[in-house]
Amino acid sequence: MDINQKYTPQSWPDHPETATLEGKNKFIGFWLLLAAETVTFASLFATYLALKDKGPSGMEYSAAGLFELPLVFAMTMILLTSSLTSVYAMYHMKNHNFKAMQAWLGITVILGATFLGLEIYEFNHYVHLGFGFTNSAFSSAFYVLVGTHGAHVLFGLSWFIALMIRNSKRGLNMYNAPKFYLASLYWHFIDVVWVFIFTVVYLMGVIG
Amino acid sequence: MAHDTHIQVRSQAEFEYAKKKRADEMKGHLATFAIMIFLTLIAFTMVAAGFSTYLIVPIILLLAGIQVILQLYYFMHMSGKGHGMVAFFMFCGMFVAFITVLALVTIVWW
Structure with missing residues (x-):
């Protein structure tokens, strides 16, 4: 049997992501990466919390005076919805419905790109206010934390797009099913991190 | 080989059952999503309403914790x-x- 084995919805296994040895290895290795990423983000959160509103005397911007909730609320809703659309994509992957999966992944990518666009707008806005990366310890910690998350969003988007294009003519098989599954896990993880960013950075920042 | 697998031979009834189970699970995910939106709305509303900081901080951290558990256990299937x-x-x-x-x-x- 080779990896180009064709499947029908009837012969498609219940858990295609872990049906092969390679799939199992990818699955376990990827979760190990996510656990390590948890620690990475924890160190950035800890740095941010330690340096929040700290900096040279006379620094102008503090969290309470800078952040605006409506934009953050929109970004949160968009990213949360993109998490649901990637769940839909995986639902269709498990039903061996390649076109529907691609369509939902496409929607996920559009939502993710919108989120990223809003984040770039936000950063650009802050920089124009004079709150640049080198403004204070607070600004550096803020940009590193939120920027690392933004870089993950960018990476997740590139990953989805690369998978969608590379496999567009292949359809679903045992070779690419684990790949799609892991990309969607990564996307959920990005949302998990954002939940803490909007809570710890923005909501707790606004209340001072 | 690393990609080897069995072809599952399933009867029509087994196939229909697995399909229905997945559809039910998807409904569960929709409910999870609704809860997540609701928790997010509570967190933002509390801050916008201007309650005491000592009240808001523990509650929004708790809401974030619940939301993360929902993501991990349902959307990321850690309960599986x-x-x-x-x-x-x-x-x-x-x-x-x-x-x-x-x-x-x-x-x-x-």
Whole structure:
């Protein structure tokens, strides 16, 4: 049997992501990466919390005076919805419905790109206010934390797009099913991190 | 070979059953999503309404914790079979994450 084995919805296994040895290895290795990423983000959160509103005397911007909730609320809703659309994509992957999966992944990518666009707008806005990366310890910690998350969003988007294009003519098989599954896990993880960013950075920042 | 697998031979009834189970699970995911939106709305509303900081902070952190558990256990299927090692990895990661935040924050604040 080779990896180009064709499947029908009837012969498609219940858990295609872990049906092969390679799939199992990818699955376990990827979760190990996510656990390590948890620690990475924890160190950035800890740095941010330690340096929040700290900096040279006379620094102008503090969290309470800078952040605006409506934009953050929109970004949160968009990213949360993109998490649901990637769940839909995986639902269709498990039903061996390649076109529907691609369509939902496409929607996920559009939502993710919108989120990223809003984040770039936000950063650009802050920089124009004079709150640049080198403004204070607070600004550096803020940009590193939120920027690392933004870089993950960018990476997740590139990953989805690369998978969608590379496999567009292949359809679903045992070779690419684990790949799609892991990309969607990564996307959920990005949302998990954002939940803490909007809570710890923005909501707790606004209340001072 | 690494990609080898069995072709599952399933009867029509088994196939229909698995399909229905997946559809039911998807409905569950929609309910999870509704709860997540609701928790987010509560968090933003509390801050916008201007309650006391000492009330808001523990509650929004708790809401974030609940939302993360929903993501991990439902959207990322950690409640499913064969996720024992995954849970071990994640809880170790969370433990180290907690110690890291605690250590840096206490060093600076005390």
